Amino acid sequence: MSSADTTEAPAGELERDDAREAVVERFRSELGDAVVGAHVRPGHAVWVRVDRGAWREAARFARDGLHCAFFDFLSAIDWLPSPFGRDMDSQEDRIAAGDTDGSPAEPTAIVAGAAGGDTRFQLLARVYAPTTGTAVILKADVPDDDLSIDSWVPVYAGANWHERETWEMFGIDFVGHPGLTHIYLPGQFEGHPLRKDFPLLARRVKPWPGIVDVEPMPGGAGEGEGGEE
Amino acid sequence: MTAITDREKLAYVAARAADGRINIELETEGMTINLGPQHPATHGTLRIVARLDGEQIVSAEPICGYMHRGYEKLAEVRTYPQVTTLINRIDWLGSFANEVPFILAAEELMGIEAPPRAQWIRTILFELSRIANISLFLGDLGIQLGGLTVGFYAFRDREYVLNQIEAATGGRFHPNFDRIGGLKDDLPKGWIAETHKAMEKVRRFCDEVEDLLIGNEIFQTRTRGIGVIPGHVGLSYGLSGANIRASGVDWDLRRDSCPRGLVYDEVDWKVWTHPDGDSFARSWVRLQEVREASKIVDQLLDTIPGGPIMAKVPRIIKVPEGEAYVATENPLGEMGYYVVSKGDLVPFRVKIRSASFNNVSIIPWVARGLYVPDLVTVLASLYFILGDIDR
Numbered sequence: 001m002s003s004a005d006t007t008e009a010p011a012g013e014l015e016r017d018d019a020r021e022a023v024v025e026r027f028r029s030e031l032g033d034a035v036v037g038a039h040v041r042p043g044h045a046v047w048v049r050v051d052r053g054a055w056r057e058a059a060r061f062a063r064d065g066l067h068c069a070f071f072d073f074l075s076a077i078d079w080l081p082s083p084f085g086r087d088m089d090s091q092e093d094r095i096a097a098g099d100t101d102g103s104p105a106e107p108t109a110i111v112a113g114a115a116g117g118d119t120r121f122q123l124l125a126r127v128y129a130p131t132t133g134t135a136v137i138l139k140a141d142v143p144d145d146d147l148s149i150d151s152w153v154p155v156y157a158g159a160n161w162h163e164r165e166t167w168e169m170f171g172i173d174f175v176g177h178p179g180l181t182h183i184y185l186p187g188q189f190e191g192h193p194l195r196k197d198f199p200l201l202a203r204r205v206k207p208w209p210g211i212v213d214v215e216p217m218p219g220g221a222g223e224g225e226g227g228e229e
Numbered sequence: 230m231t232a233i234t235d236r237e238k239l240a241y242v243a244a245r246a247a248d249g250r251i252n253i254e255l256e257t258e259g260m261t262i263n264l265g266p267q268h269p270a271t272h273g274t275l276r277i278v279a280r281l282d283g284e285q286i287v288s289a290e291p292i293c294g295y296m297h298r299g300y301e302k303l304a305e306v307r308t309y310p311q312v313t314t315l316i317n318r319i320d321w322l323g324s325f326a327n328e329v330p331f332i333l334a335a336e337e338l339m340g341i342e343a344p345p346r347a348q349w350i351r352t353i354l355f356e357l358s359r360i361a362n363i364s365l366f367l368g369d370l371g372i373q374l375g376g377l378t379v380g381f382y383a384f385r386d387r388e389y390v391l392n393q394i395e396a397a398t399g400g401r402f403h404p405n406f407d408r409i410g411g412l413k414d415d416l417p418k419g420w421i422a423e424t425h426k427a428m429e430k431v432r433r434f435c436d437e438v439e440d441l442l443i444g445n446e447i448f449q450t451r452t453r454g455i456g457v458i459p460g461h462v463g464l465s466y467g468l469s470g471a472n473i474r475a476s477g478v479d480w481d482l483r484r485d486s487c488p489r490g491l492v493y494d495e496v497d498w499k500v501w502t503h504p505d506g507d508s509f510a511r512s513w514v515r516l517q518e519v520r521e522a523s524k525i526v527d528q529l530l531d532t533i534p535g536g537p538i539m540a541k542v543p544r545i546i547k548v549p550e551g552e553a554y555v556a557t558e559n560p561l562g563e564m565g566y567y568v569v570s571k572g573d574l575v576p577f578r579v580k581i582r583s584a585s586f587n588n589v590s591i592i593p594w595v596a597r598g599l600y601v602p603d604l605v606t607v608l609a610s611l612y613f614i615l616g617d618i619d620r
Contacts, residue, residue: 044337045554069464070480072556073582077569082305113569114552124567124580126554130464130473130480137554158466161590169301184294184619193302200306 017042023066023136024048030061037116037139047115049139055123056150058138063155066134068127071156074163076142076170077113077122080196119143121170125152125159148173169194259287264604274615277592279604286604289596291589296619304579309335309409309546312576316566317403319583320617323362323560325354325394328407331579333490334555334568335409338548343490347411347538352492353424353529354397354406355557356522360431361390362560363519366612367438370512373609374451379442386434389427396420409546411539421530428523435520443513452509456595456607459506466594467587470562471518472611474502475510482558491557496528508603508610515612547574561585561617585617 017040024038027048034054039047050058062068119141128135142149151174152159163174164183171192174180182189191198264277274295280287300319304312316331317324329351336342343351368383391401397416398404406413442448458468460476473480481500483493501517503510550572556565562584569578588611595611596604 041551041553047552069461070469071465071467071587072563072565073467073567073580073587075567075580077578077580081571113550126567126582130478130485133485135486156465156467157462157594158468158587158590161586182294184297186294193299198302200302 017046019134020046023134026066027058027061027136030065031058034058036141039115041114045135045137047137047139049115049117049141052140052142052149055138055140056152056155058140059125059127059152059155062127062136062138066136067129067131068134068136070128070130071152071158072126072128072135074123074125074152074159074166076166076172076194077124078120078170078194078196079113079117079122080120082196115139117141121147121172123149123166123172125162127156142172147171148175150175151177153177168192171195262601275589275613275618277596277604277608279596279601281601284600286596286599286601289593289604291592293589293615293618296615298620300620301579301581304576306575308574309548309576312579313405313407314403316581317405318616319581319620320362320559320561320564320585320614321402322365322614323358324400324402325358325398325404325406326362326557326559327564328405329355329491330488330555330557330559330564331566331568332407332409333488333557334553334566335546335548336490337488337553337555338551338568338570339409339542339546340549341410341540341542343411343540344537345492345534346415346536347540348490348492349529349533350397350412350416350538351407351490353526353533354394354404355491356526356529357390357394357424359522359560360519360526361387361394363515363522364390364431364434366515367442367512367519370609371438371442371448373605374448376442376445376448379438382434382437382441386430389430393420393424393427396423408539408542410542411537415538421533424530425527428527431523432520435516435523438516443509443516449509451603452512452606452610453505453507455508455603456599456610457505457507458591458595462594463506463591466591468562468591469584469587470558470560471514472511472562472588474500475514476506477502477504482556482563486556488555488557492529493525495532496525498525498528508606511610511612545574547572548576556582559584561612561614562588564617581620583617583620585613585615586620589613589618 020040023046024040028035031050031054034051035048036051037049121142123140123142124137126135126137140149149172151163153163154176160178161183163177164180166172167174167180168182168185169192260281262279262281264279276292277289278292279289300315303315307315312331313328316327319327364383364387368380371377371379394404395401397420398406458476460473460478463473463476464478479500479502484500487493498521501514501521503514548570550570552569554565554567556563563582564584565582567580567582568576571577595607599607
């Protein structure tokens with residue numbers, strides 16, 4: 001049962017992951033104060049959040065220092081709680097979730113995820129070392145008043161298309177990118193679709209039927225689910 | 230060897246000068262041609278704008294987005310079980326394989342593990358979608374190079390695998406069969422024996438392809454040394470799967486970082502690599518992958534454990550707060566989902582890392598200096614699915 005050695009601890013259980021902690025240490029010793037946050041999920045992944053100014057430096061260190069030659073992906077997260085949340089669109093879902101009063105959900109404050117965060121937009125990238133198996137997820141905060149960051153294209157050629165996608169989807173500018181043009185959207189498209197405050201028009205026009213359509217789970221919880229309505 | 234005489238030297242210089250004169254006289258402006266969005270050499274709606282100097286490509290810029298459906302945005306307004314319906318349609322030839330990493334990411338966040346029987350069946354179906362996907366690739370490769378026979382054989386033999394997928398899941402192309410905590414249903418009666426038979430047919434198909442296509446002299450001349458991608462360049466562009474293994478990088482996620490919930494550790498199989506990095510190597514590695522996949526399926530079918538196919542999961546799935554990235558080795562390469570959950574019914578953000586997006590982004594690099602007919606073999610051997618580029 002060789003699958004057992006990776007499944008000893010259920011996900012989320014606290015347990016030390018020395019290999020991934022060491023990656024954080026390497027980043028701290030190389031970049032110093034530029035590492036502003038780190039998080040290790042034992043047996044799963046390591047996150048390192050760096051200062052915006054050290055974004056390209058972090059990539060270069062990951063490639064040269066940690067042998068992460070493989071560029072995996074680059075994207076961003078908009079941490080703004082959606083003003084058009086599912087709750088506002090589809091009441092059935094809220095009732096199914098046990099939330100029975102019909103009032104719109106209160107907008108909540110921005111809460112960042114793994115490795116923390118201070119700003120609404122956060123850059124997200126992952127690189128991997130095929131030789132050693134080291135993988136690291138890098139993050140960087142981008143302040144709202146200056147949505148720009150250094151491009152990774154000089155370090156990883158594959159970042160080119162990913163940065164073009166992030167640029168059009170989130171409106172984050174990449175300094176030093178050889179040609180930020182639209183990749184998916186038509187050239188005259190206005191707005192940045194993956195921002196949380198960009199409305200999804202399909203959902204505005206017709207609310208999703210929602211959870212009432214979900215089929216019963218085989219062997220799942222309880223009988224007579226069909227009559228729940 | 231006799232010494233080169235002055236006369237020969239002069240003849241050489243004169244010949245070079247004549248060549249140069251012809252080049253100047255025939256100098257063209259440089260031409261821009263459009264391959265696609267509807268073009269036999271591109272699968273689906275990828276458009277390539279190539280600037281030519283004579284027959285050689287100076288620059289080639291793929292233009293995608295004709296099929297962009299915005300799954301990352303749509304996933305933010307669907308519950309976790311509903312998202313699998315969308316992501317089935319990313320790589321539509323190996324749909325089941327698309328569902329798995331997303332489900333595994335959700336399971337990782339919820340701390341659930343599917344029962345062993347479900348893990349086995351998942352892995353079997355995963356490999357079946359790989360076979361269905363790549364056998365069509367092999368057929369398509371033949372069609373692109375004028376060998377239509379292979380194409381018909383591929384469509385014929387893929388049916389055996391699709392029939393098995395359909396028998397188990399009810400869907401030929403979009404099974405939507407994977408569930409958080411297990412699978413929708415158990416296998417039907419007699420399925421295991423039938424699948425063994427189908428695997429025999431797959432192996433016979435591989436032998437046929439080897440005879441008809443890979444061993445074919447015309448095929449070899451058109452693919453050997455064409456579109457060479459060195460390993461380090463491929464890695465920096467994020468090439469994965471057979472494309473990077475064909476460049477000599479011995480890396481397979483199934484073997485090296487098999488995520489919890491798939492059972493590749495239980496079987497005996499081999500990761501094939503090829504040192505050349507050309508179109509031929511990419512085709513050859515994929516052919517071996519089909520063979521290995523059929524072996525994996527055979528072994529798993531023999532060792533499939535009993536028991537339930539669904540873990541205990543809540544009636545309404547709420548995924549606890551957290552972030553997870555799970556990637557698997559899909560037919561096209563690494564496919565992963567970065568799932569951010571806020572403890573809600575719906576994911577807060579889903580970043581879909583699809584293999585073809587990175588695989589195609591190398592085209593401007595690899596196409597430079599190629600001849601136009603060679604671009605066709607490079608595109609065919611890089612192997613992309615439009616839905617996997619545009620998401």
